Amino acid sequence: MVRVRFAPSPTGYLHVGGARTALYNWLFARHNNGTFILRIEDTDRTRYVPGSVEDIMESLKWLGLEWDEGPYFQSKRIELYRKYAHELLQRGMAYKCFCSEERLQKLREEQRKMGLKPGYDRKCRNLTPEEVKKLEESGKPYVIRLKIPLEGETSFDDYLHGKITVKNKELEDLILLKSDGYPTYHLANVVDDHLMGITHVMRADEWIPSTPYHVIMYKAFGWEPPIFVHLPVILAPDGKGKLSKRHGAVSVLEFRKMGFLPEALVNFLALLGWSPGGDREIVSLNEMIELFDLKKVGKRGSVFDFNKLYWMNSVYIRMKNDEELYNLVLPFYEREGLIEDKSHRDLVKKLIPLYKERVKTLEDFPKMSYYFFRDDFEYDEEGIKKNFSSTEIFNYLEKVVEKLESAESFTHEDIEKMIRGVAEELGIKARVIIHPIRVALTGKTVGPGLFELMEVLGKEKCIERIKKAIETFRGQKP
Secondary structure: OOEEEEOOOOOOOOEHHHHHHHHHHHHHHHHOOOEEEEEEOOOOHHHOOOOHHHHHHHHHHHHOOOOOEEEEEHHHOHHHHHHHHHHHHHOOOEEEEOOOHHHHHHHHHHHHHOOOOOOOOOOOOOOOHHHHHHHHHOOOOOEEEEOOOOOOEEEEEEOOOEEEEEEHHHOOOOEEEOOOOOEOHHHHHHHHHHHOOOOEEEEEHHHHHHHHHHHHHHHHHOOOOOEEEEEOOEEOOOOOOEOOHHHOOOEHHHHHHOOOOHHHHHHHHHOOOEOOOOOOOOOOHHHHHHHOOHHHEOOOOEEOOHHHHHHHHHHHHHHOOHHHHHHHHHHHHHHOOOOOOHHHHHHHHHHHHHHOOOOOOOOHHHHHOHHHOOOOOOOOHHHHHHHOOOOHHHHHHHHHHHHHHOOOOOOHHHHHHHHHHHHHHHOOOOHHHHHHHHHHHHOOOOOOOHHHHHHHHOHHHHHHHHHHHHHHHOOOOO
C-alpha cells in the first residue's frame, strides 16, 4: 500500500516548487490507490511565520490536492522524538555533546581559516560515563548527536538518480535533539516517516546531501528505509539557478490573486519534470492520475516559462462556459471597485463573451474592459495621433453621431450596417471611421469587435463619447 507525505515547514507561503512536490506525491498516491498525508514540520520555532500553515492548507485545497490524513504537527509530537533520541543513546548510536555555541563558532572560524570544511570535531564523542555525569550534574546544557561511522561508506538507491554513495568521513555527527529538547528536522523526519508507514519519500533534490544521515539513522534504529525519490529543481525563466521571488510571483495564492485558474497551474506544474507521453500539453487532473508514472519524471531541472503558463491559463479560460466565468471574474471586478449595483453585475455577464478569447488571466477582464464602467479612461496617445490627424475625420464622426441618434434598433448587426452605410455614403473605406470610433469610445486602438462593443456600451454612451472626442481633439495639433 503506497503511503506518501507532503511535509512543508511553516516558514512562509507555499512556493510553486513545494506545490509541485505536493502534486507529484498526490498523483502518485491517487494512481496507486494509496494515501496522501499532510505533515507540518514546525519544530524550528525560530523560523515559524504566523499564517503560513493556513496559507499552505488553503493553497493545497485551491489546487484540488486534498489530503487523506493529517495535518499532523510535529510540534505536538515532541515527547515522541525525545524518546527515540534517548533510545539511540541507550543503543550507543548517539551521544551527549556539551560544547557551547561559542566554542563551535570559534571552531568553524578556525577551520575556515585553514581552508577546511566547517564541521564538528567530535570533542564529546568519547567522553566517559563519569565525565558525562559530572557535566550533567553541573547543569551544563547539551545536545544529542548521531554517531556517524568513522570508516566506510553510506549508500542509498534513489529512484531517479540511481545509487548514491558518500564516504562516512565526509559526514559530521549530526545534532538530533537540541539543548531546548526540540528535535532537529532530521530526527523528526525519520521518526515520522517510519511511524507513519511512508513507502516513498518524494522531495526536492536539494535534500540529497541529507539523505545519507537519514539512512544511517534508519540503520541505527533497525528500520527499513523508504524508497527515495529526489525531484529535480524548478529553474528560473533564464535557466540559471532556482526559481525565486526575484523572478516574479512564486506563491501559489499569488497566482490565484493574479487570476490564474487552479487547473491551469496544476497542469503547468505537472509538466515541469513529468511527461504524459506524446506532445500533449493540456491534461486534466483525472488524466494525470491515470497516466502518472515516476518512470516519466526526469532528472534535470525544468524552466518555469511564464509565457507558457499564461498561454495555458488562456486555454483553460476558454474552456469554461460563460456562467462559470462570471462567478470567477466578478470578484476581480469588485476588487477594482467597478461593481456598484446590479446593472454592473449584468454588464459583466455581457462582457464575458467579448473578452473570453482575448484574456490570459481573470485579472485581465476588468483591466481590459474598464471603460465600460468609467468615463475617466485615458486615450492612447499613438491612437490619437494616427486617427485624429485630419480635419475631415471630425466631419465623418459628426455624420456617424447623426445616424446613431436616429437609430431605432441598436443590435451589433444594425450598428455595423449603419456605420458601413455612412462610409459608403461618404465615399471612404469603412476602416477610416471604424478605428477613430474605437479610440473615441474606449481610448484604445485594439479590443473586441467594435459593433458588439457598441451594442453592450449602449446608444447614449456611444453618442456621448464620440461627441466628447470631437470636442476634445478637433483643432488639436497631432
